[in-house]
Amino acid sequence: MKIELLAPPYSGHLHPVLAMARQLQPHHEVTVLSTPGAQAAIGASGLHGEVLLCAEQEAALWQIANPPRPVKANPLRLHAQLRQALRLMEQMRGTLQQRWTIARPDLAIVDFTLPPAGLLAAELGIAWWTSLPSPCVLECADGPPPYLGGLSPARNRWQALQHAAGRRMTRLFKRGVHAWQRPAMRRLGVESIYRPDGSERVYSPECILALGVPELEFPRRWPAALQFVGPMLHTPPSAHPAPPFVPGAxxxxxxxxxxxxxxxxxxxxxxxxxxxxxxxxxxxxxxxxxxxxxxxxxxxxxxxxxxxxxxxxxxxxxxxxxxxxxxxxxxxxxxxxxxxxxxxxxxxxxxxxxxxxxxxxxxxxxxxxxxxxxxxxxxxxxxxxxxxxxxxxxxxxxxxxxxxxxxxxxxx
Missing domain, CATH: 3.40.50.2000 (Glycogen Phosphorylase B;)
Structure with missing residues (x-):
């Protein structure tokens, strides 16, 4: 099979994709799509890589991922990040559309931070799966909602009501952002945030590869597409010397x-x-x-x-x-x-x-x-x-x- 794996250059997203690509490469035709700066890590891992975004776009990606101060819930910083991310995703979608119109893969495995790539694959009839190194961020019908400061499972009825309110607030927020940025979202192929069955449209309806172990996660009713496959751990070789370990210390x-x-x-x-x-x-x-x-x-x-x-x-x-x-x-x-x-x-x-x-x-x-x-x-x-x-x-x-x-x- 011809398989393309897509990831941003950030280690926490690129390295798991490289681990999957190394697992697949002996048996299939594998290409890793990322930025120019990621090509050295891809090559050092013994894999074939191709450029998805240019160097200028990569620099903008790093500005989003590595801001000079914490973003948290600051509305102005979130707004600036969102506008920049939407522009980059639109440019990425255009590049991918040209590529896949000429040569289609049999399967695209897409890091969850690049949802327009998966949605484009669906439009073109290409099978696509989501790579999810942080299963905790996925919305579920029960359990503590993510991105609200690290909530634990409810221990009483009051906490259960708080969690339900948090899940509802999260959905309202996402729908509000989609309505606010509707023209940009439509250009990315995001017609709506949720499918009729309530699942998030930005994740594959066929297979979400949860790169972790269920024993670490809180009990929740996971979407049917989610499959725990264990962590995908890989670090490309580097020339850095070993840390100065002291025997006996x-x-x-x-x-x-x-x-x-x-x-x-x-x-x-x-x-x-x-x-x-x-x-x-x-x-x-x-x-x-x-x-x-x-x-x-x-x-x-x-x-x-x-x-x-x-x-x-x-x-x-x-x-x-x-x-x-x-x-x-x-x-x-x-x-x-x-x-x-x-x-x-x-x-x-x-x-x-x-x-x-x-x-x-x-x-x-x-x-x-x-x-x-x-x-x-x-x-x-x-x-x-x-x-x-x-x-x-x-x-x-x-x-x-x-x-x-x-x-x-x-x-x-």
Whole structure:
């Protein structure tokens, strides 16, 4: 089969797509479509890539993903991001329409942040699936609604009513944005937000690949199209040296991923304060810049500032990780059996923090000022009772070529 996989250049979205492409490539004709800056990672992963957006459009994408300050619910910042995203999606749709008119794939696997690509595939009669690295963001008929600060399952009738109101508010908000931006939405092929059956039109009605394990998620009635296939973990090879692990010492990794540079100086300050409190711990702070040529900096005898840490290769060497709640680092840590402190910053990260804490595999750090107390709590022997179970589930899911099996079934 001829299969095209589409993703933005962000690591949390591109790397899972690369993992799927590597699983499919020995058996099918596979192409990964992304931006110019993503081509090096695609090639280093042994895959064939082609450019979907130009360099100028890629720069605009990074402005959306890596703003100088948090977006959260600020209406002006959300509005600016939405207008910019809609323009980019329209340009992407035009490029894809030209491409697929000339040469159609048999299947398109589309990251959930690029819904116009899936809708265009449907218009052209091309089978399309959604790649969803954060299943928690999907709307369901029950359970805690996403994007509302990390809600947990209702424990009483009052909380159940609050959740129902939150789900309704979310739908009203999405419908309102669609009505407000109706001309742009129609140009993208989004005639409505919801299908007659209530499912979200921007996700594939045939197959939503949930790149996680159900044991981490809160109980909900998932859409029929959703299929848990386990996390897709892959880090393209890089030339960065291994972190300076000290034999016999305990090690903490502090990372906010590849985005959200606005918070990294604050994280580095908090890490330095913690390193002074715990001189027996080695503290590594990652800037998350894989393409950086910067050299590591030793700020204190037990504090190192590193340009990049490869999760796939080096995360198993740590005893604890402080991260932002991105899906990629969550599942890398779970696979390695490393407990987490989660300092959520934006988007779905609060929902991830709530799930990790409820599962007994992480502690939610709500304020950096509380880091010493939360770190001390993490050192207790019973701080992470659910970690071993989740680690076993992640490894079991990753042992199966679940995406390949579903593609083979589609081919048959």
């Amino acid at each position: 305990r090690h903490l990794l502090v990372t906010a991923g590849t985005h959200q540079d606005w918070v990294k100086p604050r994280l580095a300050e908090a890490a330095a304060a913690l390193a002074r409190l715990y001189p027996q711990w080695q503290v590594h702070v990652s800037d998350g810049h894989q393409d950086s040529a910067a050299t590591p900096v030793q700020a204190l005898p037990n504090l190192h500032r590193l340009p990049f840490v490869d999760y796939a290769r080096h995360l198993p060497g740590y005893d604890l990780v402080l991260h932002h709640g991105g899906a990629g680092v969550i599942y890398h840590a779970l696979r390695a059996g490393v407990p987490a402190l989660v300092f959520a910053l934006d988007y779905d990260q609060f929902d991830h923090a709530a799930r990790l804490q409820a599962a007994g595999a992480g502690l939610w750090l709500r304020d950096l000022q509380d880091l010493p107390a939360v770190f001390a709590a993490a050192l207790r022997g019973d701080a992470f009772p659910g970690l071993a179970m989740l680690q076993a589930s992640v490894r079991q899911h990753m042992a199966a070529d679940a995406v390949l099996a579903r593609v083979e079934a589609l081919g048959r």
